Amino acid sequence: MESIKSEQHLDELLPWFANRTLGDVERREVEAHLATCERCRGELAWLESLQRDVAEHEFAQAPGEFGLNRLLQNVRQRPRFAARHRWLAPALAASLAVVVLQGVVLVQLWTRPETIAPLGRKTLDADVLQIRFNPRATEADIRDALQAVGASLIDGPGALGIYRVQLESGVSGKPMEASLAIETLKARQGVVVQIVSESKRATAVGE
Amino acid sequence: MAKILTLPKRTQDASELLAAIAGGSETSLAEFYRLYQTRIYSFIVRRVHNGADAADVLNAVMMEVWRHASAFQGRSQVLTWVLGIAHHKIIDCLRRRSPHVALEDGVEESMEDERAGAPEMMAQRQDAALMHLCIEKLSDSQRAVVHLAFFQELSYSEIAAILDCPEGTVKTRMFHAKQKLKDCLVRAGAG
Secondary structure, three states, X not given: OHHHHHHHHHHXXXXXXHOOOOOHHHHHHHHHHHOOOHXXXXXXXXXXXXXXXXXXXXXXXXXXXXXXXXXXXXXXXXXXXXXXXOOHHHHHHHHHHHHHHHHHHHHHHHHOHHHOOOOOOOOOOXXXXXXXXXXXXXXXXXXXXXXXXXXXXXXXXXXXXXXXXEEOEOOOOOEOOHHHHHHHHXXXXXXXXXXXXXXXXXXXXXX | OOOOOOOOOOHHHHHHHHHHHHOOOHHHHHHHHHHHHHHXXXXXXXXXXXXXXXXXXXXXXXXXXXXXXXXXXXXXXXXXXXXXXXXXXXXXXXXXXXOOOOOOOOHHXXXXXXXXXXXXXXXXXXXXXXXXXXXXXXXXXXXXXXXXXXXXXXXXXXXXXHHOOOHHHHHHHHHHHHHHHHHHHHHOXXX
């Protein structure tokens, strides 16, 4: 019984002995068995001819450059940005919602002249920072920097290249402290050239 | 066969290519496409039997590589990973085409093919061409194992990973494929 099971096991390994992918232990087992089994040597010869036939007939001419052009068109039509940065899509959606909300607030402010604030004063309760970015910084660098402190762009660039960003509520439910956000962004060497809290500037202007 | 099927010599080269694709490099994607298209397309077309469908499946496989290159963790060969993707895309294609036909060792499918193919087989006297016709009569799962073992030259453990089945199942399918091929050749008078 044991020898029948053993022979069945070795018979099952023959195709992979023929294509030379067996590990050392199994290969040696099969080699040892082939030395004593004429039936298996015949089976191996048949499998090797099968392999030659498959190699000859299974090759198919692939689409080539036409297929590649089609692929690259598809790739460019559907940017992979959202797939790489899955976490960014909800964050961007939240940022967009804030921008829309600000737009609503600003429209309301326009219709109530008594509430219009002078330039340089923030109109919302959240901390606003004014940032000048390195001209060589990439969009990805700027995006990463803002995401690191939970900030979103609300205005800019102005004539001096200054952007205004607002600190948003994060996972904790509270926005990052402005002073911490400033230190974090200052550490992004090569991205942030100048940064200041608009609250302090407003205070300075108001004094 | 060797030149057109030449793949990156080192596993690390292929992994580096995937890492560059994960980083958004279209150049690397193009290089990957040119390196792997023949192997993958050959695997696909032998199972879907239609050039246009096979081209669509190949495109879908490469888009999957583009979107999920970062998911490759190096636990298998790159070819094994890509052929695994191709296998699932092929199954999707075959199911869309014939939702009620069994794909796993389907007796019904192969019996129909045998009846229709007998006159065709009698007219073919070249052994290699006859063997090819008999391979076409195998079920999809048997054909896949034969192709992966003898054209892609993969081990049974790699084939199991690609087809998402136990190693014992791979060996069993190969056993039945061999038996069916021999029976087919005997009926055609060439066995």
